[in-house]
Amino acid sequence: MKKSLDEGNCIGAVFMDLSKAFDCLNYEILVAKSEAYGFSRNALTFINRYLCKRKQRVKVNGSFSEWKYIDQGFSQGSVLAPLSFNICINDMLIFIPDIDICNYADDTTLYVSDTDSIHILDKLESSISTVARWFKDNCIRLNRDKCHFMVFGDQSNDLTLQIETIPVVESREQKLLGITVDKN
Numbered sequence: 001m002k003k004s005l006d007e008g009n010c011i012g013a014v015f016m017d018l019s020k021a022f023d024c025l026n027y028e029i030l031v032a033k034s035e036a037y038g039f040s041r042n043a044l045t046f047i048n049r050y051l052c053k054r055k056q057r058v059k060v061n062g063s064f065s066e067w068k069y070i071d072q073g074f075s076q077g078s079v080l081a082p083l084s085f086n087i088c089i090n091d092m093l094i095f096i097p098d099i100d101i102c103n104y105a106d107d108t109t110l111y112v113s114d115t116d117s118i119h120i121l122d123k124l125e126s127s128i129s130t131v132a133r134w135f136k137d138n139c140i141r142l143n144r145d146k147c148h149f150m151v152f153g154d155q156s157n158d159l160t161l162q163i164e165t166i167p168v169v170e171s172r173e174q175k176l177l178g179i180t181v182d183k184n
Contacts, residue, residue, distance in 0.1 A: 015174050025074060099124070142163070
């Protein structure tokens, strides 16, 4: 990215937020993708048995709720959650070959470089639509209200971007993996 900026190009990035990413992982999709990645029958059986017919309840002030079956998602802090999430999301990269993606857990950032910010926005908008459809097809919820974009190296203030028909807010600065980045 720095090299591209040093060469006088602009970089556009869309910071995408997923709603409760680990809570909405679909078990059937996870098993199907694990099979596609070549997991053995024994491993698939183990995964399926681990996921099926799980129950949970909560305790508040000494009182327990009723047991409820869980048909999707992973508990916070589960060691299998990040691996399972990566298995579920990794093939997204196949569907948008013309743009770069940075994934870390449930943070997804699309970015592209070009000399013209209008070309950047066109590429990002096209890719965002593809990614939004991919998320929907894979039962992962995109929190559109928390998605932002930024064009580095361009000081224009009237840039617009949409996810399908919903406008994405342009940011002057954005927190990414604990680091604040700005347009400069």
